[in-house]
Amino acid sequence: MTNPAPRRATYSDLLSVPSHLVAEIIGGELHTxxxxxxxxxxxxxxxxxxxxxxxxxxxxxxxxxVILDEPEQHLNADVLVPDLAGWRRERMPAxxxxxxxxxxxxxIREVLSPSTEAIxxxxxxxxxxxxxxxxxxxxxxxxxxxxxxxLDASGYRVLGAWHGEHAVRVPPFDAxxxxxxxxxxx
Amino acid sequence: xxxxxxxxxxxxxLRALPEHVVGExxxxxxxxxxxPAMPHAAGASVLGATLLPPxxxxxxxxxxxxWIFHEPELHLNEDVVVPDLAGWRRERMPAxxxxxxVTLxxxxVCEVLSPSTSRHxxxxxxxxxxxxxxxxxxxxxxxxxxxxxxxxxxxxxxxxxxHGGDETIRAAPFEAVEVNLARLWGRT
Numbered sequence: 036m037t038n039p040a041p042r043r044a045t046y047s048d049l050l051s052v053p054s055h056l057v058a059e060i061i062g063g064e065l066h067t068x069x070x071x072x073x074x075x076x077x078x079x080x081x082x083x084x085x086x087x088x089x090x091x092x093x094x095x096x097x098x099x100x101v102i103l104d105e106p107e108q109h110l111n112a113d114v115l116v117p118d119l120a121g122w123r124r125e126r127m128p129a130x131x132x133x134x135x136x137x138x139x140x141x142x143i144r145e146v147l148s149p150s151t152e153a154i155x156x157x158x159x160x161x162x163x164x165x166x167x168x169x170x171x172x173x174x175x176x177x178x179x180x181x182x183x184x185x186l187d188a189s190g191y192r193v194l195g196a197w198h199g200e201h202a203v204r205v206p207p208f209d210a211x212x213x214x215x216x217x218x219x220x221x
Numbered sequence: 222x223x224x225x226x227x228x229x230x231x232x233x234x235l236r237a238l239p240e241h242v243v244g245e246x247x248x249x250x251x252x253x254x255x256x257p258a259m260p261h262a263a264g265a266s267v268l269g270a271t272l273l274p275p276x277x278x279x280x281x282x283x284x285x286x287x288w289i290f291h292e293p294e295l296h297l298n299e300d301v302v303v304p305d306l307a308g309w310r311r312e313r314m315p316a317x318x319x320x321x322x323v324t325l326x327x328x329x330v331c332e333v334l335s336p337s338t339s340r341h342x343x344x345x346x347x348x349x350x351x352x353x354x355x356x357x358x359x360x361x362x363x364x365x366x367x368x369x370x371x372x373x374x375x376x377x378x379x380x381x382x383x384h385g386g387d388e389t390i391r392a393a394p395f396e397a398v399e400v401n402l403a404r405l406w407g408r409t
Contacts, residue, residue, distance in 0.1 A: 153365040157385030193378040196343040
């Protein structure tokens with residue numbers, strides 16, 4: 036007797052997940068993980084401020100973006116929660132008053148942890164490519180490493196990977212320097 | 222007080238290293254890494270064992286036409302790097318090298334990532350391979366259990382695919398043969 040195909044996860048499955056977990060639906064499967072721990076959150080928060088202040092708030096930078104923490108992205112049948120996402124204001128003149136965001140961002144920042152790195156690279160990146168997310172940053176807080184990729188006709192190409200104490204300018208936010216040393220958890 | 226300029230590392234510095242480490246010279250700096258440990262070493266061994274018979278020896282109806290080596294020492298301009306695996310098409314390298322190092326850029330490189338080397342591999346070695354025009358690059362991470370496949374396009378690495386889990390996959394430039402990922406992670 037053949038096994039029946041596993042049922043695809045639905046949004047109500049996601050709503051049943053306890054609130055202390057982060058839940059996503061990727062390729063029809065429900066994925067849950069515990070909320071990230073201290074060093075992950077610290078590095079993610081600092082990078083969020085470094086980008087958010089100049090580009091969302093226009094403080095020390097050109098503004099022009101909407102940058103949001105953990106928006107629940109409904110991208111066709113997938114439900115993904117990137118750590119941080121940004122939209123150019125011309126594409127999102129007003130922030131929707133809803134829990135679900137259907138407009139794919141122009142930029143996504145994922146923070147890699149040992150339990151999520153494989154899914155981030157092998158399952159979420161193809162979805163972001165499919166949805167034409169132009170820029171993706173992958174931050175590894177344990178290694179203090181930032182990788183940036185950008186979408187072109189062939190797919191995602193690597194703009195670079197950086198670590199160390201020096202400051203770097205990384206598209207699409209190259210108007211501002213990011214100091215990688217500042218991402219260490221203190 | 223000004224700091225004296227750091228002396229650029231030389232090949233003598235590399236030769237002076239003890240046996241149990243891997244030495245490289247990247248951007249004038251000596252970089253010392255531990256010798257690959259498990260599961261890193263297992264991933265490299267299994268991948269070599271998968272690719273050599275069909276692509277180096279033409280076994281099992283494989284196309285042959287390649288030389289594939291574990292940890293060849295590459296002298297690429299001023300850098301000395303040691304990828305975990307590298308391959309050359311025989312039209313570019315007709316005979317197996319007789320010297321201890323190779324100056325001809327490979328046609329394919331595979332780096333096996335470990336927690337102590339993945340940052341160095343991604344931030345320093347990938348740009349070197351791009352600069353010398355290596356057309357195909359694989360990054361194998363036995364702990365995350367992912368295989369990322371890149372192609373060089375106009376000087377940039379384009380991500381062609383990132384495979385995970387226990388899939389059986391085909392990846393350029395070795396698409397003629399299936400690679401069983403579960404074997405790379407030591408799961409069978």
